[in-house]
Ligand SMILES: Cc1cc2nc3c(=O)[nH]c(=O)nc-3n(C[C@H](O)[C@H](O)[C@H](O)COP(=O)(O)OP(=O)(O)OC[C@H]3O[C@@H](n4cnc5c(N)ncnc54)[C@H](O)[C@@H]3O)c2cc1C
Ligand SMILES: NC(=O)C1=CN([C@@H]2O[C@H](COP(=O)(O)OP(=O)(O)OC[C@H]3O[C@@H](n4cnc5c(N)ncnc54)[C@H](OP(=O)(O)O)[C@@H]3O)[C@@H](O)[C@H]2O)C=CC1
């Protein structure tokens with residue numbers, strides 16, 4: 001698709017919707033991605049309120065240009081050619097509050113911060129999320145989970161904007177959450193807010209769980225480098241990391257990207273990798289594991305954009 005960067009008509013329309021500092025043209029996305037990978041967006045928009053989100057969706061529909069949503073880029077690889085059309089970040093939607101025994105978090109807030117708020121409020125149920133470096137929106141999209149917990153177990157409802165730009169409140173069941181899946185991509189929902197149903201707990205007990213999970217994660221995962229976490233899902237009956245380690249791939253890489261020597265299920269951006277390097281490593285791992293063990297590794301991470 002041709003670049004829309006010089007389309008001042010769209011730029012002006014976006015600036016009519018939100019203020020000037022919330023609209024950028026030809027903006028490098030790697031700066032917004034936990035992976036530190038990815039090319040430029042034609043338009044990068046950070047709306048300030050729900051009405052602006054609705055208007056951006058309606059504009060993309062009217063002018064017929066693609067629309068893409070970013071969270072914290074911790075499960076997403078954007079190719080080096082970047083993304084055509086409008087890319088939206090909800091990083092201005094960050095509030096987290098308590099209501100009764102629920103934590104209500106806007107979608108651009110970090111799920112780590114929602115977990116921390118639950119601890120401060122002595123509410124139990126979000127401990128599993130204490131080390132997942134994504135936003136609340138990304139966590140719902142992926143049904144993020146760790147150490148036996150997952151979003152599905154504590155989500156009550158979500159406020160979303162649909163493809164037509166309407167605001168809806170959906171129950172957790174309506175999002176059809178499974179192992180690292182939801183129907184959010186199929187339906188094209190933009191998550192604005194999530195309500196997590198928790199239970200009153202004891203501060204020291206909640207803190208002890210958080211400390212234990214943090215220790216486990218720090219000892220196993222290469223948190224010192226940018227990455228997108230587990231690149232592959234657990235294949236039924238196997239662990240991706242073990243298969244990759246047993247294939248002798250740790251430390252192998254392309255350009256600045258390599259299979260982590262600490263956890264083979266992670267590919268780290270060790271030294272200014274390009275998305276092309278990173279994707280080549282993914283393919284090399286899939287081909288090698290298939291050849292050695294006959295197992296197809298299914299990607300957990302999403303890949304978007306153009307070469
Ligand atoms: C060090 C590390 C550890 C990790 N550990 C875990 C773990 O233990 N468990 C786990 O499940 N994951 C883990 N991950 C992966 C990742 O953090 C999660 O998948 C997280 O939920 C992704 O959130 P994000 O905001 O970064 O989403 P992004 O990567 O930015 O986006 C992922 C998808 O969600 C969509 N999306 C983002 N926001 C919204 C929204 N508001 N509405 C609709 N769609 C949206 C995007 O369009 C994209 O398709 C880890 C990653 C890293 C780097
Ligand atoms: N990604 C990486 O390369 C790696 C990061 N780390 C460490 O992991 C931690 C997380 O890193 P990373 O996620 O990349 O970066 P940060 O979480 O520090 O910030 C990412 C973006 O999120 C926005 N932000 C800041 N505070 C909040 C908030 N409360 N809620 C929602 N959004 C917020 C900021 O936007 P704005 O600037 O507009 O406020 C910033 O651009 C950091 O301590 C980092 O040092 C470790 C290894 C690699």
Ligand SMILES: C=C(O[C@H]1[C@H](O)[C@@H](CO)O[C@H](OP(=O)(O)OP(=O)(O)OC[C@H]2O[C@@H](n3ccc(=O)[nH]c3=O)[C@H](O)[C@@H]2O)[C@@H]1NC(C)=O)C(=O)O
Nearest residue numbers: 146147148229230232233234239241242245262263264265
């Ligand atoms: C990081 C993510 O989530 C993580 C989540 O943090 C952890 C903890 O619950 O469990 C999953 O990792 P995982 O399957 O690699 O779990 P781990 O406990 O680290 O490893 C599983 C098994 O593989 C072995 N293992 C792991 C890495 C390695 O290099 N070699 C190896 O042999 C471990 O010893 C263990 O016996 C999630 N990944 C998936 C795809 O389900 C993510 O989704 O991005």
